[in-house]
Amino acid sequence: MTASDHSYESSQDRASLAREAGLGRLSFPSILAGVLVAYGAFAVLAALVGTVAAAIGLNTDLNRNDWAALGVGSAIAVAVVLLLAAMQAIPDELYEAAALDGASGLRQFAAITVPFLRPMLVIVALFEILLALTAFDLIFALTGGGPGTATTVLSYFIWGETFRMLSFGKGAALAVIIAALSIVLIVGLMRLMPKEALLGEEGS
Amino acid sequence: MRGGKSARFVYPAAAAVLIFALAPFGWVLLSGFLPAVAILDQPPQWLRYGLIDDNFRYIFTGKVPQAYEVGGQLRKMISQEVRAVPRAAFNSAIIAFGVLLLNWLFGAPAAYAYARLRFPGKAATFYLITASRLIPAVALAVPYFLIVQQLGLLDNHLALILVHTVLTLPFSILILTLYFRTIPQEIEEAAQLDGAPRGTVLRRIVLPLALPSLVGTGLFAFMMSYSEFLFALLVTSSAHARTLPVTLASIVQNPDVTWSLLSAGTTLAILPALILVWPIWRYMVRGLVSGGVT
Numbered sequence: 001m002t003a004s005d006h007s008y009e010s011s012q013d014r015a016s017l018a019r020e021a022g023l024g025r026l027s028f029p030s031i032l033a034g035v036l037v038a039y040g041a042f043a044v045l046a047a048l049v050g051t052v053a054a055a056i057g058l059n060t061d062l063n064r065n066d067w068a069a070l071g072v073g074s075a076i077a078v079a080v081v082l083l084l085a086a087m088q089a090i091p092d093e094l095y096e097a098a099a100l101d102g103a104s105g106l107r108q109f110a111a112i113t114v115p116f117l118r119p120m121l122v123i124v125a126l127f128e129i130l131l132a133l134t135a136f137d138l139i140f141a142l143t144g145g146g147p148g149t150a151t152t153v154l155s156y157f158i159w160g161e162t163f164r165m166l167s168f169g170k171g172a173a174l175a176v177i178i179a180a181l182s183i184v185l186i187v188g189l190m191r192l193m194p195k196e197a198l199l200g201e202e203g204s
Numbered sequence: 205m206r207g208g209k210s211a212r213f214v215y216p217a218a219a220a221v222l223i224f225a226l227a228p229f230g231w232v233l234l235s236g237f238l239p240a241v242a243i244l245d246q247p248p249q250w251l252r253y254g255l256i257d258d259n260f261r262y263i264f265t266g267k268v269p270q271a272y273e274v275g276g277q278l279r280k281m282i283s284q285e286v287r288a289v290p291r292a293a294f295n296s297a298i299i300a301f302g303v304l305l306l307n308w309l310f311g312a313p314a315a316y317a318y319a320r321l322r323f324p325g326k327a328a329t330f331y332l333i334t335a336s337r338l339i340p341a342v343a344l345a346v347p348y349f350l351i352v353q354q355l356g357l358l359d360n361h362l363a364l365i366l367v368h369t370v371l372t373l374p375f376s377i378l379i380l381t382l383y384f385r386t387i388p389q390e391i392e393e394a395a396q397l398d399g400a401p402r403g404t405v406l407r408r409i410v411l412p413l414a415l416p417s418l419v420g421t422g423l424f425a426f427m428m429s430y431s432e433f434l435f436a437l438l439v440t441s442s443a444h445a446r447t448l449p450v451t452l453a454s455i456v457q458n459p460d461v462t463w464s465l466l467s468a469g470t471t472l473a474i475l476p477a478l479i480l481v482w483p484i485w486r487y488m489v490r491g492l493v494s495g496g497v498t
Contacts, residue, residue, distance in 0.1 A: 080221070126338065134340040137433035141453050155342035162346055163438065175343035186338045 079124045086120035087113065122193045126186060133182055154178050229474070236260070236468035239269065243463045259468035263289055283462040285455045288443050289469040292451035293476060295361065296430055299447060302365035303429040304422045307376045310369075311421065312414075315380030316406050320392070330381075337374040341434050352439050359441045367435045372425035379424075383417035384410060423481060430477050448473045 090112065098108045114121075136155045152160070158178065162171025235243050237255040245252070258269035263286055317323070318330050348367055357363035387410060395405050411418065433449040440446045446454075452473060455466055 130338060130340065134342060134434075136342060137449065137453075140433070140437075141456050144457075155340060158342050159345065159434070163349075168346055168350075172346045175346060179339050179343040182338060182340050182343075186335065 079128065082120055082124055082127075083117065086117050090116045119193055122189055126189055129185055129189075130182065133178065133185075154181075232467050232470050232474070234467075235464055236471040238464050238467075240462050240464040243467075259464050260472070262465065263287055263468060263472065283455050283458065283460075283465050285451070285458075286462070286465045286469045288446070288451050289448070289472055291443055292446055292448045293473060295445055296447040296449075296473075297476065299361055299364045299368065300426045300429040302361070303368045303372060304426045306365065306369040307372055307425040308418060308422055311373055311376035311380055312411060312418065313406065314373075315377045315384055316402075316410060318377065318381045319384035320389075333374050334378045337371065341371065345434060345438060348435065349438050358439055359445050360439075361445050363439045364429075364436060364445065364447065367439065368425075368429040368432055371432070371435070372428050376421040376425055379421050380414065380417055383414050387413050419484060423484065427477060427481065 094112050095108055098112060103111065134155050135153055136159065139153060139156045140159075154174070155178065158171050158174045161167055161174060234250065236259055237257065238250055239253050239256060239258070242250050242253045256269070258267075261267050262269055262282075266287060268282065314333075318326065352358055352363045352367070355363070357366075391409055391413075392405050395409055396402075400408070430447075431449060432447075433453070436447040436450045437453070440450060443451075452466070452469060455461055455469065
């Protein structure tokens with residue numbers, strides 16, 4: 001007898017089984033590959049976190065917050081790298097001049113760092129939003145959209161409708177909705193971007 | 205950066221981020237060397253049974269770990285799907301390298317055209333290309349699946365190489381275009397005065413100068429392909445072409461998964477990418493950002 005003899009189709013089953021096994025409220029990141037790390041981390045964090053959570057009386061159901069935390073975890077590394085690179089490109093002279101004029105650290109941050117970072121902040125924001133909108137692999141692997149439908153986000157729902165229910169037409173219609181949604185967000189964010197940052201003869 | 209009293213805040217914050225980012229890797233690495241029972245202990249006593257390499261041995265040779273051999277009929281079930289991991293790593297590597305090469309082959313000339321040439325519709329097509337990747341992947345899942353099906357490429361490495369190239373190419377073109385623009389035009393003009401055609405200028409002058417960016421974008425495409433899940437799930441159906449993320453997903457889908465074996469498989473999955481990327485990570489980050497979107 002092997003493990004593959006068993007397969008629990010419903011996510012409810014899986015969620016309750018996970019609970020029985022002491023798997024709890026988790027959040028963990030990945031730099032490299034969302035799914036790859038998530039599986040392993042899920043495995044091993046579960047025992048510890050489940051114990052700790054139960055000990056301090058936390059609710060140990062998986063819920064919406066968990067996949068949000070996962071998303072943050074996997075995206076934070078990229079955001080740090082991109083923002084750091086952009087910050088390093090800001091000339092030191094600006095800070096020196098500001099310091100001579102008596103500007104405080106906070107004021108320097110608001111008047112120099114943030115404006116210079118704007119294009120990169122837009123890019124990072126775009127990246128994060130897309131990551132969140134398309135969150136699929138972690139949900140597929142960890143919660144299966146459950147418990148119930150608590151972690152069934154749009155992209156997971158589309159996948160289920162299309163390739164589980166095999167209603168391709170419905171899936172395509174939903175795909176149009178998610179595409180329209182993301183276009184609205186993208187266009188809105190792009191307006192914050194200085195015009196010459198992407199294209200234009202004075203590229204950088 | 206400024207030293208002194210800010211260090212008191214910087215180091216704890218950096219340590220927190222570091223732990224947040226690295227702890228799962230540590231856990232995965234450690235638990236791959238533990239028997240399953242050590243992981244499921246309540247409370248956890250990870251090192252009580254010592255470190256073992258049975259999990260890795262099972263993946264490669266099929267020798268069932270000692271902990272499972274006791275108990276006869278009642279012994280715990282074992283996740284035998286994990287034995288597909290080496291084959292999946294091979295598939296993933298082939299596909300990711302294919303994606304990397306196609307990105308160089310198509311990305312560099314396209315980016316050069318956008319960086320240097322003037323042609324009608326330049327701005328419009330550039331925005332179209334870069335924005336195309338901003339559409340959520342799941343919105344493209346149905347059409348791509350149908351296209352791959354029509355081409356008869358289901359469960360084929362080539363299908364995934366093509367799909368992943370489409371997904372990564374816009375980003376490569378964007379980064380390479382920004383980088384090419386930072387190369388002083390005078391160098392190219394000098395070569396052109398000597399009668400070198402555009403193709404030669406690109407191959408002999410621009411590409412060597414843009415090496416950091418090429419490495420950066422190439423590896424980025426590699427990693428995207430290596431860890432891409434949705435399309436890999438859709439277009440592969442058997443172990444023949446199944447990639448690592450899909451294989452690991454098929455293991456974890458089972459509620460009776462053997463966690464230690466899963467961790468061992470995950471370790472094996474992460475290692476190649478880590479070994480490939482780690483030495484040139486600095487180089488890669490520089491190549492990706494020095495195009496300077498600032």
